Amino acid sequence: MNTATDTTTAAEHAHTTAWIASVLRARIAAGQLTPGSKLSEQALSESLGVSRNTLRQAFATLAGESIVTRIPNRGVFVAAPGAEEVREIYRVRRTIEPSAVLWGRPTPAQLDAMDAIIRKAKAARDAGSVRDMANANQAFHEAVVSLTGSELLRELMDKVLAEMRLVFHAMSAAPDFHTHYVDRNAALVEQLRAGENERAAADLRAYLDAAEAELLGHLEGEAPNR
Template sequence: MTADASDLATGLSELAADRALLSRTSTAERVAAILRGRIAQGLFRPGVRLSEERIGGALGVSRNTLRESFRLLTHERLLVHRLNRGTFVRVLDVSDIHDIYRVRRLVECAALRGLGEPPYRLDEVRAAVEAGEQAAEKGDWQELGTANIRFHQAIAGLADSLRADDMMRGVLAELRLAFHVMADPRRFYEPYLSRNREILNTLDAGDAAAAERMLGFYLEDSRRQLIEAYPDEPESAGRR
């Protein structure tokens, strides 16, 4: 079994567990939310072709519902449809990475800048940091990556904006597609775990301005590291 086939099989198994989240009145938006979440967890790799029959069977939804969810995720730049070939998980290029980080700085740093007076509500941020530390203790680097995504979603959530939350869910899921290029996920994710804790501790101390500065340097370091690792010509199947 190839690596892509193995990844798809794992993803389908996880989707079967998600079936319980859907009811007979489930909508394409709910299916899209599940698939978006699984992409953000790294279960579907860039360039993988998504089988309507197998995914629809795993979730127990009609082909029409699944196709509509695919269209929603294509609009979010997570999937791409190829005529007579099917739907694929999108492969990002370097310009995508630059743009994603531009949006992240606009949203995440602004969320910290607008916090106002402490104390701040940091339960979600704290839970994400602790989940990352637990994943590192177990040596589960994929789960550490997922916890890191949760951390940044929680940082954006401090803006208390449903629109910002929705946008960041898509942006961070798209970013997870780029992380697959990192040959050594531990080397990529582990250094940022201590920086997540440092940002949390700084927010706990009530210094949002310092936390924002730290986050700005953090995002720039992450962007540079990812760009340096990114191939000049990613595989074409899941390109725009």
């Protein structure tokens, strides 16, 4: 028995599983995989060049993150988060994002990058593109968490934003959901440029509270008709 070889193989397998999970997570976050869609083992294993067993382990990782759902005898499906999942998402976001704004010391380059995201969001709003506004919103909040300088928090936020993308699909009947957050994002950057971190953190907490309330109002209002 070659312990060194076995250890290397196990590490490579774990790396491949993590890579597959990150690819699928990114596709969900980009809106390429929508809630309720079935994930075909055969198609994905062929397109990604991995075994079905490795793919199943990646599915298990994503199921643990509530991004996919396994239904016995039917397969694996992209999850459709409900009200409790939204509450959990915002518990995490309220813990991470205001702290990133409060304690972060953004460089001019980081602030310029956030301004560029806001310009894209405004262009999407003017064009009436809900998807592009959602993409810009996701990118903006990724940038907020990047202010922490923590790779672990960025990885956690990637998972949260992938689940958020699934929630956004539930808001398709409310296409103006993203529009009123564009200017709030712009105001946040202005506060950071002025060194008003405490004010920015407080406003961001209020922003997240408002977004959560709007999402819950929509989801819980729909529940009786589901």
